[in-house]
Amino acid sequence: MEIRVYNTLTNRKEPLAPLVEGKFGMYVCGPTVYDMSHVGHARVYVTFDVVARFLRFAGRQVTYVRNYTDVDDKIIRRAQETGVAPAEVSERFIREFIADMQSLGVAPADVEPKVTEHIPEIVGLIEKIIARGLAYPAGGDVYFAVREFSGYGKLSKRNLDDLEAGARVEPGDLKRDPLDFALWKAAKPGEPSWDSPWGKGRPGWHIECSAMSAKYLGETFDIHAGGKDLIFPHHENEIAQSEAASGKPFARYWLHNGFVQIDNEKMSKSLGNFFTIREVLQKFEAEALRYFLLGTHYRNPINFSDLALADAERRVDYIYETLAKVDERLAGRQVTPGALVEQEQVEKVLPAFSEAMADDFNAAEALGGLANAFALMNALCEKPPTKDKAAVVRTLARLRDEVRAIGAVLGLFNQPPGEFLLRRREKKAAAKGIDGARVEQLINDRGEARKAKDFAAADRVRDELKAMGVEIMDTPAGTTWKVP
RNA sequence: GGCGCCAUCGCCAAGUGGUAAGGCAAGGGUCUGCAAAAUCCUCAUCCCCAGUUCGAGUCUGGGUGGCGCCUCCA
Structure with a gap:
């Protein structure tokens, strides 16, 4: 099966061909752990969880790396505000993040590296970039010399002069050029710091992903992903650093998910219009949130609302009610080989799913295609169009198994239906x-x-x-x- | 100002140039003592204008409207 993906680097859909046949290295920028995660974060990690699952389902091997950025300005600020150590802040929010991901059914990545545990790699990488003449130390900082790197702007499609106009120069900056950005920041009093050839300091924002992806996936690897807002400057800078150091191409396919919006505006910390995952899960089933997120193609914006969540929740209920009915119907029955009811339609379920997903991971289309299968299951349970009971049982078993298999890829419909419904009822009954x-x-x-x-x-x-x-x-x- | 994205039924939403998936809502039928649930049927020519093409929601140009990145942001 050919899988096609939209690559931000080329701005088009292309066949996904890994460096090594059948094996994928995939890096997703993980959270900066300074606060509770919101629905925007949920979207990223649900999206790429499904990407990894589908690649595996399609027979590919995947090494999935998702980091924690656990040293950063915002963590330090938060620590100062709350009077605790920065490490305490990051540890706490890593725990919260893990809990949220568990609720959402997001599987852990294969490697979940932390920046603070990769300082030697980061320092080594910076030294390499300096040695190649693309970075320079200045007063304990180290900056990347953007104008020395010829490919700068190729991901975000920007040219240097346009960027120059909006570039920020802060007082006291030791940059040679306003476009340059920090690879290493000299320690200020009270900040976490590590020894380096340039004195005590800490990594700049972008370098950690360059260092950790290289360590676990190699200097060139297949898929790099994250939210659209990381295209510039984060991912652009990663490319610059990594390619400056290695002289080789960095990630080959760049995947970016669209924003979660509220009233058609980006959900973001700075606008203050966000809901944390935790808040949403108090009101709605985790699986409803997941279903909602997968109901819109990952590259498109998705508008968050109670109404939309309630819709998704109703749909999830319907699905579990259907599956429960099927389980009941099949209890104690023998499934015999033979023809199926609506054979043609039933046999199309799985291929249609694969096709939808192989086209840039179109989970929304895949979900749409399932409607048929559920309706048929319900019909077979209540008013089968045939008297051939064995065929009905066979068809139900087949549909249930396929829906489960599909659910395993989407991270949906995998709870025991009876238990799910009972738990739902108890929760709602208690609330009323x-x-x-x-x-x-x-x-x-x-x-x-x-x-x-x-x-x-x-x-x-x-x-x-x-x-x-x-x-x-x-x-x-x-x-x-x-x-x- | 630079770069980019989006505009499909009342709402949500998919759509490789070949004649508009799906969900919700609505209307009608079946089932039911009555219901509920379920199921079946009905329900759009794709923001506007021009162009390319045998053929365009899908490509090109121009409008209009919305959003995003360019500063921390998933």
């Missing part, structure tokens, strides 16, 4: 102060009334339940209830 035992009692009463054909009484009970916020469903197996 509904007493489960009381509900069961009323359902029993209503059952009696129905048995006695006293439908007026039965309907009164249902109205009572409805007033409590409980919806009941009569099924062949008995009456069930839920909190809508």
